[in-house]
Amino acid sequence: MYETYTTIIGTVVSEPRRRQTTTGEEVISFRVACNSRRIDKRSQEWIDGPTLYLTVSCWRRLLAGVGLAVAKGRPVIAHGQIKTNEYVTADGEKRSDLEMTASAVGLDLSRCVVTYQGTPGAAGHARVVEAVDRSTLDHAAPSAA
Template sequence: MYEANATVIGTIATHPVKRDLANGEQVVTFRLASNSRRLDHTSGQWVDNGTLYLTISCWRRLVAGVDASLHRGDPVIAYGRLRSHEYRSKDGVERRDLEMRAITVGPDLSRCAAQVRRWSAAAPRNTAVGASAAGGVPGEDPTGAAGMATGSISGSGSAPEPVGT
């Protein structure tokens, strides 16, 4: 099993699922579909050239951001370590799945618009940010989850509506 760093541009194909593990860690996983297109010079048309599917797993600081921001159908860019996972299915067939342990995931701004909200500098990431929190940041969204103010992604091409106003 070899590992290589790679960047994959695609669309989230399944709803991201957050799980709590027995050791206290959390992980968010989802399937990503990356479509390859090429120009057919004889017809002048763009044609699909296959789809790459891979499982993305997000750990540590990435969990809160992905869980609060990304949904099925969102266009994203994922960067991380690729590896092949080989296993035997229930019916005895050997299978291979491509997985990525993501280092970073974000919206593909060539295909959507996104409102960015930074982590609150005044609150730890594992507690909610409140308007009356000691050292709260003026103008920060007090409804942020896991110590961050949440944003949204809009695939319509227009600017997204403000969140939390």
């Protein structure tokens, strides 16, 4: 089978949910919204493009770090295998959504500031000390130096 890997950059739009599967394995899942942005050449203002929503599922080694760092409203970068889940609702409606099984997740440091303290499993631990939303800061294209 061919596996499709991708990297997404977006904002967490749901509180991460930690649960156990029927086999006892733990997973943390959260929804992410990814917007493309472009500069309108006429108005010179930033315009949001369509939004992509997907569920990111984190297993095994990601549990500790994601559990401490990821929260609703935070900017994230996630990399992993992406697939479409197809299902039927209670009303009998066929639906589908995208899900990523993440192999790496991190905070998007272009949109927040964090302080790093140790690593999970070592003497210290990773903890978000400060997250500052930079979405309201200047979004102008970088100038040539």
